[in-house]
Amino acid sequence: MRALLVANPAATTTTAKVRDVLVRALSSDLKVDVAETTHRGHAHELGAQATADGVDVVVTLGGDGTVNETVNGMLADGPGAHVPTLAVVPGGSTNVVARALGRSRDPVEATAEILDSLRAGRTRRISLGTASARVATETDIAWGPGWTAPRYFVFSAGLGFDADVIRRVEEQRARGRRSTGGLYVRAGTRAFLLGPDRRRPSMTLHVPGRAPVEHLFLCLVANVNPWTYLGDRPISPSPEAGFDGGLATFAMGRVGPVRMLATLRATMSDRPHTSGRRVHREHDLAELEVTSSRPQEWQLDGDHLGPATALRVRGVPAALDVVV
Template identity: 50%
Template sequence: MRALLVVNPKATTTSGRTRDVLTHALANDLKLDVAATGYRGHARDLAREVARDGSHDLVVALGGDGTVNEVVNGLLHDGPGEHLPKLAVVPGGSTNVFARALGLPNDPVEATGQLLQALSEKRSRSISLGCAGGEGLPDRWFTFTAGFGFDAGVVGRVEEARRSGRRSTHSLYVGQAVRAFAGERRHRKDGPITFRAEGMEPVGGLAVSIVSNTSPWTYLGNRPVYASPEAGFDTNLDLFGMTRMSLLQTLRTIPQLLDSAGVGPHGKHVVAYHDLAEFTLHSQEPLPFQVDGDHLGERKTISFTGVSRALRVIV
């Protein structure tokens, strides 16, 4: 089997020595080509090239969720198909939500061992993915989440902090979330987002909207956060929203997000939908938008589609 290993040399938790060890281990079992990313979007370009020329059977992403997202968007640039290379993931970021949702260890060395065992046993599975588009912009695939409004604003704040030299840590996300909460009083009380889906009553006034393709939504260290506990790779998309983010309502919802019992957030101001094939989120004004933790600027309207069996993944 010929494989392309796409390496993000700036991956948060993977040292150069560890990357060399992992590369050597994979090369023992695969006809391995290695490419290190040099700019934003490079992993997408590399994956798109091998998807088009049919030169490789497998693409392995070594990095965080951003690297994985770029690889997925490269593989699916021309749409799903049986001819596409399979995907494998070795976690190297700070959170690694997608890899952990697949059941991979968070340690890259352990994950490589599991990957090699899966390859020897020819284990793989087809997974559903989410696709977001609209406003004349290119579609963007996502593996575990997309956010429109508050949470995307937090992601944007974190990216800005990282550009100024801060490390990507969970405390950084929490700190920026608290600052965003304090600074978004108008939207917290009068949400500008409206949910629309065919055959369903529109729901307006959303102050936050989080779309999930799997669960957990994210992690705080090793603590999983459940925005939509029923979401999974075998169903379409789930939506979690809130029509009010007062301090009291938010303090009530946070423990529900951290509850592993599978109930999920609930209450008077919570909006939750499971297994949605298609829907649209529209805002009265431009709001931040993110997919898989990658801030994509501001939009007013986003259309979401759940695509079943979009990609095969080695697990």
Template identity: 50%
Template sequence: MRALLVVNPKATTTSGRTRDVLTHALRSELKLEVAVTGYRGHAGDLARAAAADGSMDLVVALGGDGTVNEVVNGLLAHGPSEKLPRLAVVPGGSTNVFARALGLPNDPVDATGVLLDALDSGRQREISLGKAMTDGLPDRWFTFTAGLGFDAGVVGRVEEQRRSGRRSTHALYVREALRHYVTEREHRKNGPVTLEIPGRAPQSGLVMSIVSNTSPWTFLGNRPVLPSPSASFETDLDVFGITRMTAFGTARTIRQILRPHTPSEQPGKQPGPTGKHVVSYHDVRHFTLVSQEPVPFQVDGDHLGDRSRVSFTGVRRALRVIV
């Protein structure tokens, strides 16, 4: 099998020696080419070329969720197709939400062992993905989440800290979330974002809007964060929002999204956070988030600047993944 290994040399949790060991293990089973990324977007360029020339059967992303997202967007530059190379992931970032949502070990060596076993047994799955669309800008595929508003603002603050030399850790995310909560006092009371779903009344006043393609949305260490517990790679998209972020209400919602959820006994009721200011929808194919003013936007934990209007669609069976 012909394979391209896309390596992010700045991956948080893998050393050069570890990457060499993983490369050697993969090369023992694959006709492997190795490409090391050198700039933002390089992983996407490499995957796009592999999909266009038909030279590869498999593209393996070794890095964090940002590297995986770039590879996915490169593979799907011209949309889903049966002819596309399959995707495999070796986690090397600080959180690795996508890999862990697929059930892969968080350790890159263990994950490589699972990948080799899956290749040997022909194990793969077709997964749904989300696509975010903004007029005048390229569409952006996402594997596990997107957001417009408060959560994306936290991602932006973390990226600023990382550019100044801070290491990406869960503590850094928590600290920046608390700081963002303090500075966003006005928006916490009256959010600028409106959710528009065809056939439903618009839901306005959203402070936070999280779109999930799977669950968990992210992790705090080994603890999953579950704003939309029913989201999965077999359905369309889930939407979770908050219309008012009071200290008591926000603490209550955080407790809810950090605890395991069991299926509801009420017909038609999805598990997950509840409350006066909580908005939740499951398995939605198309919808739009509209803001009264430009607000931060993120996909798969990558801050993409401010947006005023983003449309979303869920795409079933968009990509084949080796698991």
């Protein structure tokens, strides 16, 4: 069985020593080629080449961004039997996808689990989502708004507050700060208290067959539960989300700090449940659209992608085989 290991050497918890240990372990059962990413978009190129070359299994070692790029490359020509099976080894700071697939947080243990599953033939076909944004740039103002090509996401998409937090964290990381739960908390606090959006919410959620929900400052789209983690603590705004169903949304209108903290505590409880007059939840959706009267940041799988004025999201059932 042929395998490609896509390793991101810049990922938070990935080292050359860990990579070499994993290669030796994988080589006991697989014919392994190794490729390290060198620039943004490289994992996409490697995933596409793996599909074209007929590789059986693509193993990612990195964070959720590496997984997202690799998956988009593997599915460049759409889902089908020609697409390799995906295995995920955690190498980033949060590793939502790896944890959603039941992998150990230790990369060596996770590799052993993957090998055991491959020997036993334990794979499953999961659903994904795609998102396309109406980008907001000076070029769009001059030439009219344009939509990006649809891009796959594995666990989340978002427009508004959550993407703004990710943007702030990425700016800090570019200055040399390490990605930690505390960094996200500080960025989220600043975005909530100092940003204009919670005071003047500009977004509207459109679900086919239902009345639009207006005056939102946050709209999360989830394909798994938990949506993300704060250290070891899961954050579950959409407990109904999962790889076997449709997409779930969690949206909030104008709220104050006390209400926001109460909602956050509810999403982090042992039995997460959020409700309220300005909390809006939907699940098992095939498609949706979020629009905004002014540009908002958008993100896919925790990767900040810039400003946009709308986001179109669709579910893709049974899109990809993964090792479980």
